[in-house]
Amino acid sequence: xxxxxxxxxxxxxxLAALYIAYWKVRSSSRSNADEPPPWRDSRVLVVAAQVxxxxxxxxxxxxxxxxxxxxxxxxxxxxxxxxxxxxxxxSIADNPLNSNAAISAALxxxxxxxxxxxxxxxxxxxxxxxxxxxxRLSTNWLLSKIATVxxxxxxxxxxxxxxxxxxxxxxxxxxxxxxxxxxxxxxxxFNNLRFGFPSIVGGDKFGTFQVIVLLALLAAVAAWIWRxxxxxxxxxxxxRVLYGLGTFVAxxxxxxxxxxxxxxxxxxxxxxxxxxxxxxxxxxxxxxMIGLVLYTASHIAExxxxxxxxxDKGQVEAGNALALNSFQRYRFVILPQAFRVAFPPLINQxxxxxxxxxxxxxxxxxxxTGVIQNLFGQSRPAPQLLLILMVVYLVFSLVLSAIGNLxxxxxxxxxx
Amino acid sequence: xxxxxxxxxSAKLAPLHSDTTPAKWVKDNLFNNVMNSIITVLLGVVxxxxxxxxxxxxxxxEWEIIRVNLRNFMIGxxxxxxxxxxxxxxxxxxxxxxxxxxARAHNSHDDAAEKGLVIERSSLLDLLxxxxxxxxxxxxxxxxxxxxxxxxxxxxxxxxxxxxxxxGWALPAPIRSRAIPMMAIGTIVSLAVLAGTSGLVALSAxxxxxxxxxxxxxxxxxxxxxxxxxxxxxxxxxxxxxxLFIVNAVxxxxxxxxxxxxxxxxxxxxxxxxxxxxxxGMLLAIGRRSELPVIKGFCVVFIEFVRGVPLISLLLFSSFxxxxxxxxxxxxxxxxxxxxxxxALFSAAYIAxxxxxxxxxxxxxxxxxxxxxxxxxxxxxxxxxxxxxxRAVIPAMxxxxxxxxxxxxxxxxxxxxxFFQYVAISNSQPAFLGKGLQLVTYAFVAVGYWSFAxxxxxxxxxxxxxxxxxxx
Numbered sequence: 048x049x050x051x052x053x054x055x056x057x058x059x060x061x062l063a064a065l066y067i068a069y070w071k072v073r074s075s076s077r078s079n080a081d082e083p084p085p086w087r088d089s090r091v092l093v094v095a096a097q098v099x100x101x102x103x104x105x106x107x108x109x110x111x112x113x114x115x116x117x118x119x120x121x122x123x124x125x126x127x128x129x130x131x132x133x134x135x136x137x138s139i140a141d142n143p144l145n146s147n148a149a150i151s152a153a154l155x156x157x158x159x160x161x162x163x164x165x166x167x168x169x170x171x172x173x174x175x176x177x178x179x180x181x182x183r184l185s186t187n188w189l190l191s192k193i194a195t196v197x198x199x200x201x202x203x204x205x206x207x208x209x210x211x212x213x214x215x216x217x218x219x220x221x222x223x224x225x226x227x228x229x230x231x232x233x234x235x236x237f238n239n240l241r242f243g244f245p246s247i248v249g250g251d252k253f254g255t256f257q258v259i260v261l262l263a264l265l266a267a268v269a270a271w272i273w274r275x276x277x278x279x280x281x282x283x284x285x286x287r288v289l290y291g292l293g294t295f296v297a298x299x300x301x302x303x304x305x306x307x308x309x310x311x312x313x314x315x316x317x318x319x320x321x322x323x324x325x326x327x328x329x330x331x332x333x334x335x336m337i338g339l340v341l342y343t344a345s346h347i348a349e350x351x352x353x354x355x356x357x358x359d360k361g362q363v364e365a366g367n368a369l370a371l372n373s374f375q376r377y378r379f380v381i382l383p384q385a386f387r388v389a390f391p392p393l394i395n396q397x398x399x400x401x402x403x404x405x406x407x408x409x410x411x412x413x414x415x416t417g418v419i420q421n422l423f424g425q426s427r428p429a430p431q432l433l434l435i436l437m438v439v440y441l442v443f444s445l446v447l448s449a450i451g452n453l454x455x456x457x458x459x460x461x462x463x
Numbered sequence: 464x465x466x467x468x469x470x471x472x473s474a475k476l477a478p479l480h481s482d483t484t485p486a487k488w489v490k491d492n493l494f495n496n497v498m499n500s501i502i503t504v505l506l507g508v509v510x511x512x513x514x515x516x517x518x519x520x521x522x523x524x525e526w527e528i529i530r531v532n533l534r535n536f537m538i539g540x541x542x543x544x545x546x547x548x549x550x551x552x553x554x555x556x557x558x559x560x561x562x563x564x565x566a567r568a569h570n571s572h573d574d575a576a577e578k579g580l581v582i583e584r585s586s587l588l589d590l591l592x593x594x595x596x597x598x599x600x601x602x603x604x605x606x607x608x609x610x611x612x613x614x615x616x617x618x619x620x621x622x623x624x625x626x627x628x629x630x631g632w633a634l635p636a637p638i639r640s641r642a643i644p645m646m647a648i649g650t651i652v653s654l655a656v657l658a659g660t661s662g663l664v665a666l667s668a669x670x671x672x673x674x675x676x677x678x679x680x681x682x683x684x685x686x687x688x689x690x691x692x693x694x695x696x697x698x699x700x701x702x703x704x705x706x707l708f709i710v711n712a713v714x715x716x717x718x719x720x721x722x723x724x725x726x727x728x729x730x731x732x733x734x735x736x737x738x739x740x741x742x743x744g745m746l747l748a749i750g751r752r753s754e755l756p757v758i759k760g761f762c763v764v765f766i767e768f769v770r771g772v773p774l775i776s777l778l779l780f781s782s783f784x785x786x787x788x789x790x791x792x793x794x795x796x797x798x799x800x801x802x803x804x805x806x807a808l809f810s811a812a813y814i815a816x817x818x819x820x821x822x823x824x825x826x827x828x829x830x831x832x833x834x835x836x837x838x839x840x841x842x843x844x845x846x847x848x849x850x851x852x853x854r855a856v857i858p859a860m861x862x863x864x865x866x867x868x869x870x871x872x873x874x875x876x877x878x879x880x881x882f883f884q885y886v887a888i889s890n891s892q893p894a895f896l897g898k899g900l901q902l903v904t905y906a907f908v909a910v911g912y913w914s915f916a917x918x919x920x921x922x923x924x925x926x927x928x929x930x931x932x933x934x935x
Contacts, residue, residue: 096758104761114789115787117791189492189510190503190506202920203912207872208909208912211905212905213503300529305835402773406775411742419779423779423783429784436776440766441772
């Protein structure tokens, strides 16, 4: 009751303010003779239309909220976030979290897993998509036809189908655990549950070595900038890739020898059904990654192709006239210009990739959607969980598009 | 259109055969330098290997699961003694749309002729080259059929398309000009046969009748004869009401969309998603360009919110939260209806952005010229801005149609038995459980999705070329 009275007071207050504002505007105008009546006065109409719209939106929201409260109190649903501290009752593969860990911890792990898909998948999709986009324009008939078939196939089937198809194919194509495929002298493990790769394990001087690698990286960047400046000043060939890489490798190797081998390479092994050493990834993660990358690459390939075709033909011909070979033409003439055109639609694809990563739950990978669906299954309060889910994706989308727009602004030609 | 005539003229002058011999072609396109030769050989080996492998797989795999479940994949659990409803509704649709579209083609042909232009009439061969993927899929489906009725039905349907194309062209001009109401009424009748008196038919009949009536009524204000306007406005409403009345009187117990399934439901959900998203999307697009901060703000927030979250989270919303938003006294609608509400809002947000792109492409001078000639704001939008904007966004809209068609596979995840869901259902039947036939069913479903989506994407490219979007 108090709530309703409060609302009524606000509405009356707004109306009164509008009335006063209207008379202020009217009386301050030059003369009253050429004043239109209020119902034809655009200043009044603008305000009236907005008040009406606001009232409509408000009353609709009010109505839905009232229904929502009535229904939730009927079924005894609490609308607070206290449940986040309760034990989650779910276990996530490849994670120390057990089912006694709090729901909030499980959610954080889900967000991390989503991030893990995005951060690895997007660069891979861009690389594959660019290669296929260029392949579609190849003078080699067979290559361009294969690229076309690839693009037309993956663009025209649902992404959910691509992901579960990848999962099924991996499940069927790779052997079960007890007869795992161990290529390259048992340094890799492939079976239909898990992929293992060699990795490094740090000794006691590993921290120092990491600092040295960081310094090597800084030195390499410095060398890169030095060669670029020299090139700009005098036109001496810069060879900045060579110099940068050389600096990095040289310092790292010297550091490695000086510290007497601060790390060892470990290969994955299965001892008593437990994976020891190396770095392993569970098969659903691999399936989601491969599926999403294949699907997104087909869209990116089309963007890349379109942007390459949008580069003026005269540019290619000028490159030819300068006797650039086809790699140089792409590297120095076509791709830099094409990339500028391709970038805005690429941001869109990154956003799509992020949203499509929500389909990972279909193959049982516990990213945020999967975790939340799991919690729904235990009849945890749906409204709050769904709110968290949507906010997480909105934040991911906003951050990605903010980064994208920032880069895009740097890319565009500054007008004369 | 004269350009195409000129192009034809120059095509006639070109030599009928070029100097290329097969050997020269191979040398030019496959082995023109060392790099390309290496690529050709490597890829050739891979392609041959893959082709042999997949032919071997197709030949050796167990396809019985598709044969047994063919009807499930196509129409789900529709009752078998009611199949005549589906066939009748399909034939009504084919007849009205076949006649309607070819009548409209004839009309625009005549219009063009009046202005001294030539439009090429597309031949059956053109249609074949445009729609071959769907025909391949239909042939595949027919080849899996175990009984004769579906085969005969498909043959009748395909020949119906051919017959109605000629029939529509041959109709007299006054009937041809009423092609759109005819197709609309055909849609209502087809739905009525299928769904009887369920709310679905009433809803769509009402919407279609009102839409036609409103469009006819608008002509009255543009100054056409009041008497004929009255007939035209009243006509659709009377026909719509009469259809409902007859259906009701006969006591047609039909089957609403909650009983549908398979590919039929997938296609229907896509069409409904786009058709209901369209008007909402148009309003959102106009609202987003509004100068009033409240209206603009609401539209921006809605559009960006819906576009920023994945469809799966909206579908979860439809199955967990949407039922809580109905007043306690009202029974909540079923899963599919709730999913369709969300899908309509989802596609509206995307369509709004597409239409906004089109609206931005309309030069400002158009609006200003209309204002100068004293048109009202609503009239400017409806008669000047929207037609130009919509023409520019037709290809993008087909693109949206394709992506919604693919996205409807997600409603499987909230338990609606559409096309994709039957992969899981058929693989969990006792006869096929644990036999590892997932790949077989995935392959079949993939061909189904691909054939429709690929055809539409080719059509959108054709439209783009025909409308000359981006070309002056």
